[in-house]
Amino acid sequence: MSWQQFKQSWLITFWSPVPAVIAAGILSTYYFGLTGTFWAVTGEFTRWGGQILQLFGVHAEEWGYYKLIHLEGTPLTRIDGMMILGMFGGCLAAALWANNVKLRMPRSRVRILQAIVGGAIAGFGARLAMGCNLAAFFTGIPQFSLHAWFFALATAIGSWFGARFTLLPLFRIPVKMQKVSAASPLTQNPARARRRFRLGMLVFIGMLGWGLLTAMNQPKLGLAMLFGVGFGLLIERAQICFTSAFRDLWITGRTQMAKAIIFGMAASAIGIFSYVQLGVEAKIMWAGPNAVIGGLLFGFGIVLAGGCETGWMYRAMEGQVHYWWVGLGNVLGSTVLAFFWDDFAPSLATRWDKINLLDTFGPLGGLLVTYLLLFAALLLIIGWEKRFFRRVGLATVKETL
Template sequence: MTWQQFKQDYLVRFWAPMPAVIAAGILSTYYFGLTGTFWAVTGEFTRWGGHLLQLVGIDPSNWGYFKIIGLKGTPLDRIDGMMIIGMFGGCIAAALWANNVKLRLPQSRIRIAQALLGGIIAGFGARLAMGCNLAAFFTGIPQFSLHAWFFALATAVGSYFGAKFSLLPMFRVPLKLKKVDKASNIAQDQQQAKRRFRIGMLVFVAVIGWGLLTMADHPKLGIAMLCGVGFGLLIERAQICFTSAFRDMWITGRTHMAKAIILGMAVSAIGIYSYVQLGVSPKIMWAGPNAVIGGLLFGFGIVLAGGCETGWMYRAVEGQVHFWFVGIGNVIGSTILAYYWDDLATPLATSWDKVNLLQSFGPIGGLLLTYLLLALAFAAMLLWEKRFFRRKGGMSAKIAAEVA
């Protein structure tokens, strides 16, 4: 294979979602084994909110939530912080390789309001549940934490209502038709594409070099950055978005991304299980009302905003301004939750047990139960898709008969 063919096939074209999500599951497994933590982003975004408060003279370090997740140092001192920097680096490099960077402004103020409000609701819900679509779902379920199952089911329900709410007339933006004299030329500027590809390679080499240099003195921090680069490449090139997985299921009946996510978790679970048997402790959170309420809010919020934690990150670096507001909303919402955590913690979270399925059902029992639940979820996707399109087909036939 020539360099040009490799470049076109693997660096410029989008990747197939199914193998990319499975690859993300495998990478998250190694990330857990090598760093001792899970692939997660909203916890670090909450810390960023805490740092912003410190800049304006407010000290949140004594808040109960920051005592749990920590606020010391900077993102450069934390595994999550370095991983997220690596993710942004990977997203930027991938977007530049494909010349997929263009400043795109929201079509209306309604979209900005949706992005900001939805981001706030999603950020609040994610941190109430102690995790977003990653820590409390994609990497939470393979960690054998019962709270992740509560969160996943609640997120599905919340996304259903979010989809219905987002289709209300108040959110419809009128189309503006513009008369043109001739068709516009949509061909890429080849010189611009080449320049951006080179810049993308420089960004890629820079973050990889940064990660390797960091490994010399702080191995886990360096590994976190390198894994983050991998995560960033995967989510941008394959356009991995958990919001679309839930939203498309309810609105269009398509479950391809949702099924890919289930398979990714299935692949990850056996790897996590192996590391746990070697002595690496899984991250188990409270299986309380916080997981359910947080999941409902998160599911509703991501659909209203139009993007989840992974989705807004890669779309933001592609120049989609809408998702800048989603990210800002995420930080605001998670920081608000941190402020109110002391009032909510006891009744909703900390008074409930942290349930580890491997401990509750035994190592083999917990593993088999996890795979059984994943299989049931996959079967539910197939049944929903079949029912959705059968119902749509029946409606189309009825309309055709009435017209005839």
Template sequence: MDWPQFRDRFLVRFWDPLPAVIAAGVLSAYYFGLTGTFWAVTGEFTRWGGHVLQLFGLHPEEWGYFKVIGLKGGPLDRIDGVMVLGMFAGCLAAALWANNVKLRRPQNRTRIAQALVGGIIAGFGARLAMGCNLAAFFTGIPQFSLHAWFFALATAAGSWAGARFTLLPMFRSPIKLQKVSAALPLTQTAAQARNRLWLGMAVLAPALAWGLWQLAVAPVMGFAILCGIGFGLLIERAQICFTSAFRDLWITGRTYMAKAIILGMAVSAIGVFSYIQLGVAPKIMWAGPNAVIGGLLFGFGIVLAGGCETGWMYRAVEGQVHFWWVGLGNIIGATLLAWCWDGIAPALALDFDKVNLLAVFGPAGGLVVTYLLLILSLLAVLWWERHFFRRRAATPAPTLKEAMQ
């Protein structure tokens, strides 16, 4: 394979989501084993909100929530902080390789309002459940924490409600038809694509150098940076979006991303299990109403906003302004939850147990139960896919007049 073929196949074209999600599952298992924590982003975004409040003279470090997740130092002093920065570097490098960076503004203010409000709801829900689509779902289930299953089911229900809500007429963007005499020329040029490719390499090189240098002086931090870069490359090149996995189930019946995520968790679970047997402690959270309510809010919010925590990160660096607002909303919502945590935590979280399936069923039993639940999830997705398209085939297609109304 020569350079042009390699470039087009691996740097320019989007990657198949299935192997990319499985690769993310494998990488997240190694990340857990070598750093002692899970792949997560909203906890760090919450800390960013706390740092902003500190700039205004407030003391969020005294709040109960920040005593749980920590607010010491800055992003460069924390495993999550350097990993998230690595993710942004990986996303930007991958987007530049494919010449996929372009400023794209929302067509109307409704979309901006959706992005901000949906982001706030999703950020609040994610931190109420102590994790987003990553820590309370994709990496939470392989940690054998019961709260992650509560969150996953509630997120599915919330995303269904969000899908129904966003289909209301008030969210439909008006379509303006414009008469043209010829097709508009493509704005992308070979020179621009070539320059962007090497600019992407210029972004990646210092990020890798930073990670390798840290690997020599502070191995855990260095590994976190390198894993973050890997996560960023995977989610941007494969366009991994948990929002689409849930939303597409209800609106289009497409299940490819949902099935990929389930398989990714299945692969990750055995790796995490191995590290747990070697003595690495899993991250188990409260299996209380906080996981259910948080999941409902998160599922509704990500569909309303149009993107989840991983989705907004790579789309933001691609220049999609809509997702800048989603990210801002996420940070606001997460910080808002931290502010009111002390008042709601006893009733919704702290009075409930942290249930570890490996402790309840034993190591082998917990692993078997987790895989049985993953198999049931996959079967449910397959059933829904058949049901959706069977029902659509039985429904008469609307007339042109009905479609235009």
């Protein structure tokens, strides 16, 4: 394969979501094994909110939530911080390779309001559940934490309500029709595309260099940066968005991304299991009402905002300003949760047990239960898909009669 063929096939063309999500699951497994933590982002965004408050003289470090997730250091000295910086760099590099960077403004003020409010609701819900679509779902379920199953089911329900809510007339933006006498010329500029590709390679090489240099003195921080770059490339090139997985399920009946996520978690679970057997401690959270309430809010919020944590990150790097507002909403919502955590925690979270399926059912039993639940989820998704299109088909037949 020539360089031009490789460039077109792997760096410019979008990747198939199923193998990309499976690759993300495998990558997150190695990330866990080598750094001792899981792929997660909203915890670090919550720290950013706390440190911004500190700049204004607020002693956020005294809040119970920040004592729990540790506010010490900076993004450059925290594993999550370096990983997220790597993700942003990977997303930007991938978008530049494909000439997919363009400043795109929100089409209305309603969209901006959706972005901020939806992002805040999602951020609040994610941190109430101690994780977003990653830590409390995609990487939480392979950690064998029962709370992740509560969160996943609640997120699906919340996203259904969110999908119905966003179909209301309030959110329909009028389309202005414009009369034209000829087709508009193609906007692709080959010279600009080449310049952006070279810039993307510079960003990519720069991030790799930063990660490798850091790894020489602080191995885990450097590895976190490198893994982050990998995660960023995957989510941008394959357009991995958990919001679309849930929203499309309810609105269009498309299940490709939902199935891909199931396969990704299945690939990750066996790897996490292996690391746990070698002595790496799994991340288990409280299986309490916080996971359910947080999931409902998160599912509703991501659909209202139009993007989850992974979704808004790569779209923001592509220049979609709407998702800058979603990111701001995420930070605001998670910071508000941190402020109220001491009021919620005793009744909704900390009084409930942290249930590890490997402890409850034994190592092999917990692994088997996890795969059985994943298989059941897959069957439900397939069943819903068939029912959806059968119903659409019947409706179409009735309209033609």
